[in-house]
Amino acid sequence: MTSNEIRQSFFDFFESKQHTIVKSGSLLPDAPNLLFTNAGMNQFVPIFLGQANCPYTPGRAADTQKCIRAGGKHNDLDDVGLDTYHHTFFEMLGNWSFGDYFKKEAIDWSWELITQVWGFPAERVYATYFGGDDISEADLEAKELWLRHLPAERVVPGNRKDNFWMMGDTGPCGPCSELHVDLTPNGDCGAGMVNADSADCIEIWNLVFMQFNANVDGSFAPLPAQHVDTGMGFERACSIIQCTQNFTDFSGVISNYETDVFTPIFNALAEMSGKQYTSTLPADPAKQTEQEAIDVAFRVIADHIRCLSFSIADGIIPSNEGRGYVLRRILRRAVRYGRTLGFTQPFFFKLADTVVESFGGAFPELVKNHARVSKTLKAEEESFNRTLDKGMDVFDAILGSTKSKTIDGADVFKLYDTYGFPYDLTELMAREQGMRIDEDGFERLMNAQREKARADHASKKSVVLAEDGGFDADATPFAGYETTQLETEVLDVIDGTTVILKQTPFYPESGGQQGDHGTLKADGVEFRVTDTQKTADGVILHTGEPVSGELKKGAAVTANVCRGRRDKIRRNHTSTHLLNAALREVVDSSVKQAGSMVASDYLRFDFNYFEAVKPEQLREIERLVNKQILKNTEVATAEMSLADVQKADDIQAVFDDKYGETVRVVGIGDFSKELCGGVHVSTTGQIGQFRIVSESSVAAGIRRIEAVTGLAAFEWAAEEHDLLVGLSKNLSVKPADLPERIKTMADQAKAAEKQLKEMQTKAAVSNIDGLVDKVEKAGDVQVLASDLGEMSMDALRQVLDGLRQKIGSAVIVVGSCNDGKACLAASISDDLVAKGIHAGKLIGQIAKICNGGGGGKPDKAQAGGKDGSKVGEAIQAVAGIVEQMNG
Known part of the structure; x- marks a missing residue:
């Protein structure tokens, strides 16, 4: 069977058992604590926790779930390429029961599928069950169910680590049974090889029986409803079926990479590089033969192109933060291994075509987002190639001058800080040479750099901290959403330049929005506020200078926010939300905010994208934003629980950030909904107008748009008009004819350049x-x-x-x-x-x-x-x- 046939036969089997075939969840998880979707159950967690009703009748489902394990707790990245089965990206086949069937059906159907439908030799199959410990009793029910299919010597008890599953320290949990397959040539591995981390006897399927709830005190209570959660490694199933020629020959190499899951990518890579894959595995990663190094590179590149293609298709773009940074590391690792195959120019992005061709039938999002995947990969690869060339030259020079087996931390830091060469690639290249790096020395230099950066940042702030680094005050209540003027009390004055109030209407710098300015007034006393900041403890600091008199602790003051400046900030902040929504509509739905600045005179919005936004797209973005402004739509705010926000699919939030249990949502009709703590206009009409003044690159994969609103937008338009009129006068054409005139001049310049090259060529040929x-x-x-x-x-x-x-x-x-x-x-x-x-x-x-x-x-x-x-x-x-x- 081909891999596509194996996947489809799994679906067909469980559909015959009344399961709903469910589309794979996105690799971008709903859970804020996950970098990527890393298990089949992720999309069903709300059902298991009782937060959502089961939508399937009967309560059964089956799917193949896209998974990535390349960051955080589950990280297989460093092992990829060195063996036959580790991957960053893989598919997990699964069948699910939500309070419907339980152990008997799950066990019987798993046995029926693998032995009767797929034809696994029954004498090569082992099953495990939870054997019990001093915390929980043995799962004898599962044992007896397996004994109906297998002899006692192939029904093996397992420990808590292998055979008891928990969602977390508390919550749903239960025993599990695993199916293992004997892959030895003679089929005689024996029970002792089960769960022994041996390639001769591997786990293929795990059946989890959720029947308990783990309590805070460590006790277990029966769940009101019992569930089944199973997971089978798709690539492993394919390797056993295909590499044994449908179980007729167990003498050859049994590897995930020897299947048609990977061979189309290998074929494309071989054609591009002129190198051939020969299935060798390095006995020692530091002493690889030339062919072993080539084969490792094939496996790494093939794995990584799947990971990147599927991720980008799901809207996760390589960047410098969070999951985006993990993807960037994976891509750079693949490009580095490309050097082993002789690639010095971009090659990796071309393999996305093969991934789409191979997997697009099962995952239509790959076909839909094919162009985005290829363009993103190409832009990332071109950017990194420049860094890689220089970094490898410097690394070779360091290697030549190093006498010991350890590369000095200062050299690693130099590669990172001066040449932008990633730490993990330096570590990888050192390992390939049988060397290690001075990690402690590198970290010391990194920490010193971080401390310097923090000190430099702090020096730019006119905030004077108390000697103990904190303040004897509670978090300052903020009342600035409702008012810009407030009668309040001075709680403390530090060095005459920083004031803490009992309550304040001043918005502290946060989320990219600049802090408010204004005045604090009492009888005969005036203090000008020129910056507003908030400490980690929530104390709001009003920094500035006295204008007259001296503020005293305990004084009653009137706090006045500068209304004109606040209004400009409000217009720019609401426009930032409109811009964010318009970008996703016009450019790409996967666009994600990567930073922002909301000032009184302009706004700045950074976002993940692989290429410059086209001029016609910028005009369309402007048109959409101004259309929303003209609608004079109400800007509504609401408090919501974070759990409800995570369930909603129309609220923009960066779940890498840390939020409290309750969050503030700012909504602009049906056009935009975002988590935001900033200040906004009450209706979009108050913005006036919106103009984009620039679009540029600020880092690899990060674009920036700067814009102005209100009167500043009018003045920008007036300056553009004056420039247009002046240019038309100088060229003696009407403003409407300028584009054609400029095009003619450009064509003339190109013609002259072409003529010059032709003359150079003729002169060279004549000689x-x-x-x-x-x-x-x-x-x-x-x-x-x-x-x-x-x-x-x-x-x-x-x-x-x-x-x-x-x-x-x-x-x-x-x-x-x-x-x-x-x-x-x-x-x-x-x-x-x-x-x-x-x-x-x-x-x-x-x-x-x-x-x-x-x-x-x-x-x-x-x-x-x-x-x-x-x-x-x-x-x-x-x-x-x-x-x-x-x-």
Whole structure:
């Protein structure tokens, strides 16, 4: 059976048992404490906890759940590639009972599927059950049910670790039974190999019987309803069925990677790289043979492209925080392993096509989001390639100067801090060399950098802390949602510059919104507030300077927020919400906020995206936001429980953040709903108008939009108008004709540039006879290597083709500089190719001199480099390299 047939047969079987076939949940989990969906049960937790009613009749379901275990508690990342079964991404087949059937049906159906439908040899199957301990009794019911199918010697008791499942320290729990399969050639592993972490006897299916509730005091009480939760590793099932040729031959390699789950990716990778996968496993990761290293790279890259493709399709974008950072690490790890296969240019993103083709039928979200996946991967890969090239050069230099088996923490920090080279890649590369890194030394330098950053940040704040670092005050009640003026009392004054109030209308800087300014007034006393901050304990600090008199502790004051500044901030903050919603509607529904700044004069919004937002998209975003402004929609706020927010699918929230049990939701009609503690206009009409002033990149995968509102938007439009009118006068055309006029000028410039290149090419081609006279000998091989000065790659290729026609047996290499970058091209005559001189390998070596790379066929190749000034040096190296190749 193919993998698609195996998956479908699982569905068909349980559909015949009255199960509803449920779509896989997203890899982006609802639970705030999870980085990724990591188990089949994640989407059903609300049903198990009684927070949601079971929607299926009868209460049965089956599915295949996309899972990632590459961060947090469940992390298999470092093991991927080194064995036959570890993955960052995998599918979990499962069947579920929500208060419906229980142990008998679950056990009988699992036995029926694997032995009667799929044909697993019954004599190779073992079952486990919970054998009991001093906390809980043995699950003898499950044991007796298994004895109806298996002899006693293959029904094995297990301990609490292996055979008792708990959702957490408290909550639903219960015993579980596992099915294990004997994969030894003769089928004689014996019960002692069960749960012994041996590849000769592996677990394939786990049946969890939820029948207890774990209480805080450690006791267990029966649940009102009993549930079944099962999970089968899809890739493992495929490996056993396919690698044994439907159970007829257990003598070969049984590996998840030897199935059609992975072979299409391997085939694409082999075609791209020219390398072949041979199934070897390294006995020692630090002493890999060349072929072992190639096979590890195949497995890593194939695993990682599945993980990244499925994640991005579900809207999780590589970034510098949280789950996005985990994905970025995985992608960079794959690109690094690509170097083992000879890739120096972006290659990883191309494999997404194969993933979509292989899995798109079962997971239509891959097909729907194919373009997003490919573009995101390509942008990330291109960005990291620049870092990787330099980082690997520096790493090699460090390795060459290191006498011990430990790489100094200062060197690791230098790679990270100066060259942006990820710590985990340095650790991986060191491990491959049989070395370790000075982790403690690295952490000391990192902590020193963090402390310096915190000190620098603190120095910019005009906040004077008490000597003990805290304040003898409770959290300050904030009343600024209802009013901007308040009669209150001074609780404390610190150094005459920082005031703590009993209650305040001043909004403290938070969530990207700047703190309020204003005044504190009493009889004959005025204090100007120029910044408002909040401590970790919730104390709001009003920082500024006295204007007249001196504020005293206990004084009654009138707190006045600057209304004009607050109104500008309110307009900008509500516009930020509108912008966020419009971005998701126009650009991509997976767009996620990555930071913001709400000031009085402008707003700034950072978001995860892989490429620049197109001008027409920016105009459409502006149009949508201004349309909402013109509707004068009410901006409503409501307090909600975090649990209710997590159930809702229309509220934007960053669940990586920490929230309390109750949160504030800001809603703008049906257009936008977000968690937000900031201040807002009461209706969108108060914003006036909205204009985007810039869109740019601020980091890899992070874009930034800056915008203005109200009068500032009007002034921006007026300046644009004045610029347009001035430009039209200078070019003597009407404003409406400017686009056509500018296009004409651009076309003329392109035509002139094209004409210049054509002249350069003609001049170079006309000088071919002169170049032929420069042929020299490198041993017994004719070599022509020449630096042709300023010339495009197209012109360089034409010269090369002309030289090939003029010269018989020879190695020909020509180079040029184009816009500061190196261009290199090589040709080898057939007789010299037969002697082992390879154009692709030759060009790759000399391209390194120009800080570049490339390759090609044995007889013809080209390459590029970042440093055009090194072309002459590269050309001079040709003869020596040819002599080495010629032996």
